Amino acid sequence: MSKVVKGVLEEELQRLLALKDRYQEKMKDYPPGYLLKREMRGRIYYYLSYREGAKIKQQYLGHLETDKVKSYKDLIKRKGELQKQLSEVKKNIVYLERLLKK
Amino acid sequence: MNDLEDELSSILDALGRNGLLKHLVLIGSWVMVVYEAYFRDSNYSPSIRTTDVDFLIPKRHPRIDGKKDVSRILEALGFSEVFSSDGWCTYHKPELHVEFLLPRIGPQSDDVVSIPSLGLNARPLRHLSLLADNIIAINFQGFDITVPHPAAYALQKLIISARRKISEKAQKDIDQAEAVLTVLKKRSDIELLRTLFEQLTKKQRKAVLDSAKKRVFLDDVLKKLLENE
Numbered sequence A: 001m002s003k004v005v006k007g008v009l010e011e012e013l014q015r016l017l018a019l020k021d022r023y024q025e026k027m028k029d030y031p032p033g034y035l036l037k038r039e040m041r042g043r044i045y046y047y048l049s050y051r052e053g054a055k056i057k058q059q060y061l062g063h064l065e066t067d068k069v070k071s072y073k074d075l076i077k078r079k080g081e082l083q084k085q086l087s088e089v090k091k092n093i094v095y096l097e098r099l100l101k102k
Numbered sequence B: 001m002n003d004l005e006d007e008l009s010s011i012l013d014a015l016g017r018n019g020l021l022k023h024l025v026l027i028g029s030w031v032m033v034v035y036e037a038y039f040r041d042s043n044y045s046p047s048i049r050t051t052d053v054d055f056l057i058p059k060r061h062p063r064i065d066g067k068k069d070v071s072r073i074l075e076a077l078g079f080s081e082v083f084s085s086d087g088w089c090t091y092h093k094p095e096l097h098v099e100f101l102l103p104r105i106g107p108q109s110d111d112v113v114s115i116p117s118l119g120l121n122a123r124p125l126r127h128l129s130l131l132a133d134n135i136i137a138i139n140f141q142g143f144d145i146t147v148p149h150p151a152a153y154a155l156q157k158l159i160i161s162a163r164r165k166i167s168e169k170a171q172k173d174i175d176q177a178e179a180v181l182t183v184l185k186k187r188s189d190i191e192l193l194r195t196l197f198e199q200l201t202k203k204q205r206k207a208v209l210d211s212a213k214k215r216v217f218l219d220d221v222l223k224k225l226l227e228n229e
Helices: A003-027 A066-101 B003-017 B031-039 B070-076 B150-163 B167-182 B187-199 B202-213 B216-226
Strands: A034-040 A043-052 A055-062 B025-027 B052-056 B080-083 B089-092 B097-103 B113-115 B120-125 B135-140 B143-148
Touching: A003 A066, A003 B003, A003 B167, A003 B216, A034 A066, A043 A066, A066 B216, B003 B070, B003 B143, B025 B031, B031 B135, B031 B143, B031 B150, B031 B167, B070 B080, B070 B089, B143 B150, B150 B167, B150 B187, B150 B202, B167 B202, B167 B216, B187 B216, B202 B216
Parallel strands: B025 B143, B052 B097, B097 B120
Antiparallel strands: A034 A043, A043 A055, B025 B052, B080 B089, B089 B097, B113 B120, B135 B143
């Protein structure tokens, strides 16, 4: 690999590592897990269900208005998209690290 | 500084010595390197550069003291002039090539334009007037370089990303816009971003928002920047 190409790839790797940190930090802005709906005595209640280590936890949200449910669903969908983009960044980091070791 | 940056410096030095830097606007992915000197922010990480160095000629008839010959200047640096079938000349070395572009406005044709005062031919391209109309000077490695304002650059990248047919190029445009907008923090820069966004056509605004939506992080950053306080 030429020195020029290696230099460019190393810079790209640094950019991706910084991007990974930024995306991981952003993930914290979103609610954990997914929205769980339960019906009790004819009334619908919502929980956030997520994994913490080996345990599955459920955070009680209570009865939610339609717009609040939509807002949670939108946030969880966006988190999924961000997770996908983060995975792509991580994949590119692995690829570049492997390439630069050669 | 890496080898490619050394090459860029030698181009800037030669153009500067001939009094041409103020008449040319550095655009394309190399601007991202120059923006490091503007932002001075450790969170700023420029995206991968291409091997082409693009210069925009903001005015079709630049007022230049005496006739210059850019071809000769670049040939003296070891670049070979290459003519395309439509007369566009670009300058090549194994590591880099240099291209000159013009903003294409309204019904102007795509025909290559001769700029006699610079001794070169430039290619008109759409969406470059946003860059040409919003320029700043940044001191980079001792050279006063004219570049588009980062706010204009990011918006232009998002506009052209929506028009790209090649997805990799579209992603690269978004990478650049994301890198710039993430560190756009100065009040005056944010105000300019808002003003420029408002001045875009409805179609261009849609293109900006649609491109940003492809990245959750960028989408959030842009929304916050465009929000009125």
